[in-house]
Amino acid sequence: MKVSLFITCISDALFPPIGEAMTQLLARYGVRLDFPKVQTCCGQPAFNSGYWDEARASAKTILEAFDDSDFVIAPSGSCTGMIHHYYPKLFENDAVLLEKSNRLKEKTYEFTQFLVQVLGVTDVGAYFPHKVTYHPSCHGTRLLGIKDEPMELMSHVEGMEYVPLPYAEDCCGFGGTFAVKMSEISGAMVSEKSQHVLETEAEVLVGLDMGCLLNIGGNLKFRDQPVRVMHLAELLYEGVRNREQTAGV
Amino acid sequence: MTKSDPEFLARLTRESLEAEKRFIGNIASRLGRSVTGPAPVHPYRGAPDFWTAFELGIEDKIERFMENWRAAGGYPERIASMSELPEAIYRIAKEQHARSTIRQNLPELERLELASVLPELSHHAWNGGDPEDSLDICEQSDIGIVLADHAVAYTGTIVVTSSADKGRSVSLLPNVLVAVIPAERMLTRLGEAMKEIASVPAERFPAGAHFISGPSRSSDIENDLTIGVHGPGAAYALIVG
Amino acid sequence: MSKPQGFNVKERAKSALQDEFLIDAVKFTTERLKNGKKAATAEHGNWEEWRERGRQIRAHTVAHLDYYLSRFIENARAQGVHVHFASEGKDAARIAMDIAKHRGAKSVVKSKSMVSEEVHINEAFEKIGIESIESDLGEYIIQLANEPPSHIIIPAIHKNRRQIAELLSKEAGETLPPETKVLAGFARRKLRDKFLEADIGLTGCNFGIAETGTVVIFENEGNARMVSTVPKIQITLMGMERLIPSWDDLEVMATLLPRSATGQRMTMYMSGITGPRREEDGDGPEEMHIIIVDNGRSLQLGDPDFQELLNCIRCGACLNACPVYRHIGGHSYPGTYSGPIGAVLTPALNKNAEEWHDIANASSLCGACYEACPVKIPLHDMLVYLRNRKVERGVTAPGEKMAMKGFKMLMGNHAWFEHAVKAGQLGQKLLVRDGVIKSRIGPLGGWTAYRHIPALPGKSFREQWTKLSSEAEKSFKPMADEMKSRMEKIVQERTKGGHRA
Numbered sequence: 001m002k003v004s005l006f007i008t009c010i011s012d013a014l015f016p017p018i019g020e021a022m023t024q025l026l027a028r029y030g031v032r033l034d035f036p037k038v039q040t041c042c043g044q045p046a047f048n049s050g051y052w053d054e055a056r057a058s059a060k061t062i063l064e065a066f067d068d069s070d071f072v073i074a075p076s077g078s079c080t081g082m083i084h085h086y087y088p089k090l091f092e093n094d095a096v097l098l099e100k101s102n103r104l105k106e107k108t109y110e111f112t113q114f115l116v117q118v119l120g121v122t123d124v125g126a127y128f129p130h131k132v133t134y135h136p137s138c139h140g141t142r143l144l145g146i147k148d149e150p151m152e153l154m155s156h157v158e159g160m161e162y163v164p165l166p167y168a169e170d171c172c173g174f175g176g177t178f179a180v181k182m183s184e185i186s187g188a189m190v191s192e193k194s195q196h197v198l199e200t201e202a203e204v205l206v207g208l209d210m211g212c213l214l215n216i217g218g219n220l221k222f223r224d225q226p227v228r229v230m231h232l233a234e235l236l237y238e239g240v241r242n243r244e245q246t247a248g249v
Numbered sequence: 250m251t252k253s254d255p256e257f258l259a260r261l262t263r264e265s266l267e268a269e270k271r272f273i274g275n276i277a278s279r280l281g282r283s284v285t286g287p288a289p290v291h292p293y294r295g296a297p298d299f300w301t302a303f304e305l306g307i308e309d310k311i312e313r314f315m316e317n318w319r320a321a322g323g324y325p326e327r328i329a330s331m332s333e334l335p336e337a338i339y340r341i342a343k344e345q346h347a348r349s350t351i352r353q354n355l356p357e358l359e360r361l362e363l364a365s366v367l368p369e370l371s372h373h374a375w376n377g378g379d380p381e382d383s384l385d386i387c388e389q390s391d392i393g394i395v396l397a398d399h400a401v402a403y404t405g406t407i408v409v410t411s412s413a414d415k416g417r418s419v420s421l422l423p424n425v426l427v428a429v430i431p432a433e434r435m436l437t438r439l440g441e442a443m444k445e446i447a448s449v450p451a452e453r454f455p456a457g458a459h460f461i462s463g464p465s466r467s468s469d470i471e472n473d474l475t476i477g478v479h480g481p482g483a484a485y486a487l488i489v490g
Numbered sequence: 491m492s493k494p495q496g497f498n499v500k501e502r503a504k505s506a507l508q509d510e511f512l513i514d515a516v517k518f519t520t521e522r523l524k525n526g527k528k529a530a531t532a533e534h535g536n537w538e539e540w541r542e543r544g545r546q547i548r549a550h551t552v553a554h555l556d557y558y559l560s561r562f563i564e565n566a567r568a569q570g571v572h573v574h575f576a577s578e579g580k581d582a583a584r585i586a587m588d589i590a591k592h593r594g595a596k597s598v599v600k601s602k603s604m605v606s607e608e609v610h611i612n613e614a615f616e617k618i619g620i621e622s623i624e625s626d627l628g629e630y631i632i633q634l635a636n637e638p639p640s641h642i643i644i645p646a647i648h649k650n651r652r653q654i655a656e657l658l659s660k661e662a663g664e665t666l667p668p669e670t671k672v673l674a675g676f677a678r679r680k681l682r683d684k685f686l687e688a689d690i691g692l693t694g695c696n697f698g699i700a701e702t703g704t705v706v707i708f709e710n711e712g713n714a715r716m717v718s719t720v721p722k723i724q725i726t727l728m729g730m731e732r733l734i735p736s737w738d739d740l741e742v743m744a745t746l747l748p749r750s751a752t753g754q755r756m757t758m759y760m761s762g763i764t765g766p767r768r769e770e771d772g773d774g775p776e777e778m779h780i781i782i783v784d785n786g787r788s789l790q791l792g793d794p795d796f797q798e799l800l801n802c803i804r805c806g807a808c809l810n811a812c813p814v815y816r817h818i819g820g821h822s823y824p825g826t827y828s829g830p831i832g833a834v835l836t837p838a839l840n841k842n843a844e845e846w847h848d849i850a851n852a853s854s855l856c857g858a859c860y861e862a863c864p865v866k867i868p869l870h871d872m873l874v875y876l877r878n879r880k881v882e883r884g885v886t887a888p889g890e891k892m893a894m895k896g897f898k899m900l901m902g903n904h905a906w907f908e909h910a911v912k913a914g915q916l917g918q919k920l921l922v923r924d925g926v927i928k929s930r931i932g933p934l935g936g937w938t939a940y941r942h943i944p945a946l947p948g949k950s951f952r953e954q955w956t957k958l959s960s961e962a963e964k965s966f967k968p969m970a971d972e973m974k975s976r977m978e979k980i981v982q983e984r985t986k987g988g989h990r991a
Contacts (some may be wrong), residue, residue: 001974001977001978001981007951007952009901009907011951012911012950012951012952013911013914013946013950013951014944014946014947015947015951016947016949016950016951016954016958018951019951019955019958020951020954020958020961020962023958023959023962024961024962024965027962027963027965027966027967028965028966028967029967029969029970029973030966030967030968030969030970030973030974031969032963032966033959033962035952035955035959037904037952037955038904039904040900040901040902040903040904040907041901041907043901045897046894046897046898046901047874048855048874048877049877049881049890049894050874050876050877050878050879050880050881050882050886051878051881051894051897051898052878052881053898054894054895054897054898054901057898057901057902058897058898058901058902060902061901061902061903061904070977070981071977102986103986103987105986106984106985106986106987107984118976118977118980119973119976119977120972120973120976138854138855138856138857138858139855139856139857142856142857142858142860142861143857169858170813170858171813171854171856171858173813173854174854175853175854175855175856176854176855178851178853178854178855179854179936179937180934180936180937181500181848181851181936182499182500182503182814182848182851182852183935183936183937183939183940184500184503184504184507185500185503185507185814185817185818185852186854186936186940187939187940188507188817189813189814189817189854190940190941191940192817214941214943214944215941217944218937218940218941218942218943218944219940219941221926221941221942222940222941222942252776252777253592253593253777254592257592258572261572261574261588261589262572264574265572265573265574265575268574268575269563269573269575271575271577272559272575272577272730272782272784273556273559273560275784275788276555276556276559276730276788276791277556279788279791279792280553280554280555280556280791280792281792282556285556285557285560286557287557288557289550289553289554289557291550291735291736292546292550293543293546293547293550294547294735294736294738294739295736295738295739295741295742296543296738296741296742296745297536297539297540297543299536299539300536317755321758375772376772377770377771377772378770378772379772380772380773383772383773384720384772384773388686403755404744404755404756405755405756406756406760411767411771411773411774412768412770412771413768413770413771413772416771416772416773417715417719417773417774418719418720418772418773421712421715421716421719438741439741439744439745439756440738440741443737443738443740443741444737444738446737446762447701447702447736447737447738451565451568451569451702454569454702454764454765455764456569456763456764456765456766456767456768456771456774457718457719457761457762457763457764457774458704458761458762458763458764459715459759459760459761459762460744460756460759460760460761460762461758461759462755462756462757462758462759462760463758464758465710465711465712465758465759466710466711466758467627467628467674467710467711468644469626469627469628469631469644469645469646470627470631470646470651470654470670470673470674471515471647471650471651471654471670472518472519472522472644472647473651473670475670475671475674477674477678478627478674478677478678478710478711478712478713479625479678479681479682479685479711479712479713479715479716480711480712480715480716480758480759481712
């Protein structure tokens with residue numbers, strides 16, 4: 001069984017601890033992750049801006065990287081959504097690549113989906129004694145229907161105080177190139193989102209998509225706010241290490 | 250303003266028939282057809298199946314209707330029989346400081362004999378044969394009385410159709426609407442009322458089929474709700490029986 | 491706030507974002523309507539099934555529009571309606587002028603119609619000296635203010651009570667207090683006279699029912715009823731796609747539309763108008779005209795990416811769900827329609843991509859519009875398709891084109907990607923202070939105006955992979971049998987092949 005890691009360009013370049021957390025957590029369940037380095041980026045930035053030739057060039061590396069994988073896991077709802085919903089569109093005129101896209105779609109999971117739906121794991125045995133709020137990224141929730149999985153995983157984290165984020169379903173304003181092209185509008189949206197995060201008085205903001213967290217986290221830092229911003233994989237891994245350390249493992 | 254010249258209308262009709270060919274032809278060709286085919290199979294007609302099975306008992310229907318009418322800002326009442334209507338109308342007139350009524354020209358409403366039973370108010374009946382006068386009288390009247398063709402419990406709606414005896418203006422121009430609903434005409438779902446209307450043959454199809462669910466309202470000014478903008482501001486639904 | 495200038499959403503939005511009253515008003519209104527919809531749909535239940543039925547009915551009708559439109563026209567004519575066809579907006583205005591001029595009409599009173607705004611009918615009437623008065627309270631207010639609507643359902647949300655009192659006081663010739671009841675009362679009296687005097691009543695059309703040739707109008711005020719009952723002539727403007735096959739289907743639309751638009755179980759009035767008055771009727775128009783408007787709608791037919799756009803029932807739910815709309819309001823969008831539907835419709839109705847400007851960029855593609863749409867139009871996908879069409883027609887900024895060529899090169903081959911990341915790690919040393927980049931120079935200025943960028947770590951994930959995977963090996967535990975068979979079962983059940991070993 002070949003279980004491969006689709007690290008995503010943002011996490012690859014900016015947030016290596018996320019990939020580390022996934023690798024470590026899955027090892028404990030007997031999953032040895034494979035990392036095909038042919039992968040670059042799912043192609044969203046170009047696709048969403050309408051540059052589909054350019055998007056295809058990038059997407060092809062993903063099709064190639066995971067052609068012989070049984071499972072592909074990505075720490076991102078939007079990158080997983082890109083594969084599920086837009087690769088068939090992107091490659092609709094190429095029979096060979098369309099076939100690869102349809103196969104890839106079937107075997108690609110966002111990280112929490114993989115843990116809960118494939119492995120059947122909802123309690124990783126984490127101990128994380130902090131006040132945490134959660135931002136449900138748009139593509140993950142609306143395109144992939146990821147609603148229960150992260151909640152289930154968080155509900156089993158011991159010591160964690162979960163506080164719901166007001167207006168959680170509102171977009172944070174990232175939208176990829178939207179944040180740069182329509183910067184004033186995006187700025188207003190992220191400011192509002194940050195404001196809601198601060199209202200919860202949480203120590204930690206957790207999420208499933210680094211695009212969103214880069215956006216919100218960047219705004220919180222801009223406002224000199226010390227809220228810690230983490231991917232759920234990082235939170236769970238840190239929680240597992242906390243537990244293992246106290247148990248003397 | 251004179252009536253339209255028949256020649257003018259004939260010209261418009263000729264132009265219209267020509268234009269129709271091009272218009273429809275354009276649509277058909279874009280949809281990949283050279284000619285418009287016969288009636289397509291219409292598998293998704295109307296409400297989902299689970300909904301068409303939904304049915305309430307008569308007392309539940311009436312209660313639901315009254316709840317909805319009230320929630321919309323209307324005044325629902327239960328009246329035992331038609332003979333008690335004049336008393337209700339008198340009471341309403343007092344509440345609304347009304348001095349005149351106009352009713353649809355229907356035998357059920359004529360039998361109320363309002364002119365003799367409530368002489369303090371002035372009463373008129375809609376007369377399709379005299380449009381100018383009828384409109385004027387309607388505009389001057391305080392209360393418009395209609396007999397609902399149908400009523401729908403789930404949405405709190407009455408249905409009034411137009412005819413020579415049932416001017417649309419009766420339920421529209423006066424500031425107070427009194428809708429009389431025989432209990433047996435109470436339906437559960439909108440779809441039931443739609444079916445009734447659709448079953449009327451083309452030659453007898455009403456020009457106006459009006460679904461009324463309460464008093465006129467608007468929130469256009471700073472989202473502040475105001476009742477009685479253009480249509481009746483006081484809407485009474487009297488369920489009889 | 492005066493009428494915003496320019497075609498660019500970005501520029502128009504800049505001024506909107508500074509207007510505190512506008513932003514508060516838009517937020518308040520959209521939240522109220524959004525919550526109303528949530529409550530109304532939850533109370534009704536099975537919303538997803540109703541949405542799917544709504545989509546099916548509308549998609550089916552559009553896919554057979556030639557048939558259903560022909561039936562509608564036939565049945566309407568049989569009841570005495572004069573039917574006209576306007577391929578372009580200006581044709582609709584011309585036909586309406588023709589009718590008005592022939593009858594020597596001096597005044598028109600109209601009820602709400604987005605199509606009438608699209609074809610600029612008021613301006614056309616005014617040009618030939620015919621008074622055309624809006625009777626819907628919100629539309630009346632913005633007509634007096636000489637401004638376009640800022641929301642499809644509640645057009646004057648950008649105006650506060652005092653501004654409205656000022657406008658109406660001018661009309662009244664006396665000072666009216668900024669109290670809703672008084673202001674609405676004035677409008678009622680003033681417009682009542684207009685209804686009774688007007689030569690022509692102009693209406694829109696929510697749905698045309700093909701099986702009987704009926705025009706269906708939803709409203710809460712009663713002005714559309716007035717406009718279609720009192721004046722001797724009625725002209726109805728109808729978008730050519732606004733049809734449903736039967737009265738049975740009207741139940742579905744009557745279930746979806748009021749709940750999606752305002753959270754109501756039903757609007758106060760829903761009128762089915764079938765032809766002018768009958769011979770023996772005492773009221774209703776003596777003569778009725780329906781002008782069927784194309785104006786770019788037929789361009790969507792046969793286009794698999796955009797045909798579903800014609801499903802739209804103009805409920806405004808997408809406006810209330812859209813975070814972008816909520817921040818910038820309706821005036822930031824050029825054209826008649828605003829919000830997500832406007833962002834797609836305005837370009838889609840216009841063949842000329844050069845005139846689209848940046849309207850399709852006014853979205854973060856969050857998908858809230860699709861989630862809210864009662865007939866399931868994938869507006870978020872259509873925005874990407876529009877962006878793609880602009881690129882294919884070569885109508886994009888040269889700077890962006892170059893940046894994307896760079897993207898293609900770097901992302902097309904993992905070696906290039908790795909070089910780029912390395913270059914970034916080294917090059918950023920000039921910009922990084924305390925682990926973050928705050929610099930506003932260059933194309934990232936839009937980002938750093940609101941956010942700090944974290945520094946790239948010294949080594950990327952893939953540079954650390956060998957080390958990380960061998961570290962993880964220390965915590966490796968063999969997989970439980972149950973889990974193994976679970977995964978194997980999933981692989982077996984795949985239909986597309988998964989890994990073709």
